[in-house]
Amino acid sequence: MILQFPTQKIPIQEIPVDKKLKLFIKREDLVHPQISGNKYWKLFFNINNYLAQNPVKPYIITFGGAFSNHIAAVSAVGNLAGIPALGIIRGEELKDKWRENPTLVFARKNGMNLQFVTREEYRYKEKLTEFLQKEFQNALIIPEGGTNEVAVEGVKMMLNNETKDFDYLCTAVGTGGTISGISKFCEENQKVIGFKAVMDNSLEETIGKLTPRKNFNLIDSSIGGYGKIKDENIRFINDFKMNYGIPLEPIYTGKMMQKVFEMIEEGYFPENSKILCFHTGGLQGIEGANLLLEKQNRNLIR
Incomplete structure (x- = not known):
């Protein structure tokens, strides 16, 4: 594990x-x-169960805001496991300013790729999730904040x-x-x-x-x-x-x-x-x- x-x-x-x-x-x-506090436990079974399936080309995708504890935690997990990760970040205006944001700098240092979307696009995360699951069929897609039944x-x-x-x-x-x-x-x-x-x-x-x-x-x-x-x-x-x-x-x-x-x-x-x-x-x-x-x-x- x-x-x-x-x-x-x-x-x-x-x-x-x-x-x-x-x-x-x-x-x-x-x-x-x-991987601090409740984020550790919310990710515990999500990550371990996913890796237990021995996925081909494992990939983690998740969502969060500019200062998201969840984004920071998932990036750290990806780095720890040696798995590439993608963070969908709310706020397209951050695209050229992420270096001024300690959370996003931390995520990038952990190897997480960042995709910035508008707030309007972010509101429709369910549709975005469906698209991403088709695009990355072997990926583990974790909801915003890490909240799901497994968490x-x-x-x-x-x-x-x-x-x-x-x-x-x-x-x-x-x-x-x-x-x-x-x-x-x-x-x-x-x-x-x-x-x-x-x-x-x-x-x-x-x-x-x-x-x-x-x-x-x-x-x-x-x-x-x-x-x-x-x-x-x-x-x-x-x-x-x-x-x-x-x-x-x-x-x-x-x-x-x-x-x-x-x-x-x-x-x-x-x-x-x-x-x-x-x-x-x-x-x-x-x-x-x-x-x-x-x-x-x-x-x-x-």
């Missing part, structure tokens, strides 16, 4: 809060230095005996694959909370197709839309790292943890609750975020 089960234990770290409950964070960001099976690996005793399981939500896996495979008594990084009203329907259980609740933590970074987010992320020694990024985990802290203050969680938040990685995005913040003469993420 190209992607292996980690030999090291993934730590669960307590975050002290001045309330009658306990808050913890599971450091999935430490699972692999380049959900991989997310199961984020749960173990150590996660069984928690009352609430919290995760950031982008395309819905991670929360689907947690919902599908967690304990019967556990409640799952998904913190939406994107204002997408179809997410609940998407998740409902991937898990038969109705044990999850979606909460908007996008703070105005996907990729929006406010000064309060930056302050929270920097304070969190200073206080607890844990880095967060501004699109997913930073907004999730900020919202969790707000909910604790508001009394959302009953007394004596045990809350577990999954750190889903994505720290590679900090460099790109800081470049944008620097251009706006704003404080940076430390």
Whole structure:
């Protein structure tokens, strides 16, 4: 197998809060230095099952935006496995500017080819996928964000005996694959909370197709839309790292943890609750975020 089960234990770290409950964070960001967090598990069976078929001229194709954690992770997998990869990137305007983008530079260094398409073309990814599958019949085509039924099976690996005793399981939500896996495979008594990084009203329907259980609740933590970074987010992320020694990024985990802290203050969680938040990685995005913040003469993420 190209992607292996980690030999090291993934730590669960307590975050002290001045309330009658306990808050913890599971450091999935430490699972692999380049294939970070939930991306590792969403790709785990997709990649290993594909390579187990011994495809002739293996090829990986996937989709993502300019700062996509998924694009970064797939490029790293391709490099690790020695398999050529193609990333379909949203935003034709990036064609001549990709060298200014740390995520895309990382992907190219890993050998990934980049094909830039307009936002209009990107909206019709299903048609584009059909075309690519005919053009590259032996290719593994992975959806945006890595979310599919096989990915959900991989997310199961984020749960173990150590996660069984928690009352609430919290995760950031982008395309819905991670929360689907947690919902599908967690304990019967556990409640799952998904913190939406994107204002997408179809997410609940998407998740409902991937898990038969109705044990999850979606909460908007996008703070105005996907990729929006406010000064309060930056302050929270920097304070969190200073206080607890844990880095967060501004699109997913930073907004999730900020919202969790707000909910604790508001009394959302009953007394004596045990809350577990999954750190889903994505720290590679900090460099790109800081470049944008620097251009706006704003404080940076430390």
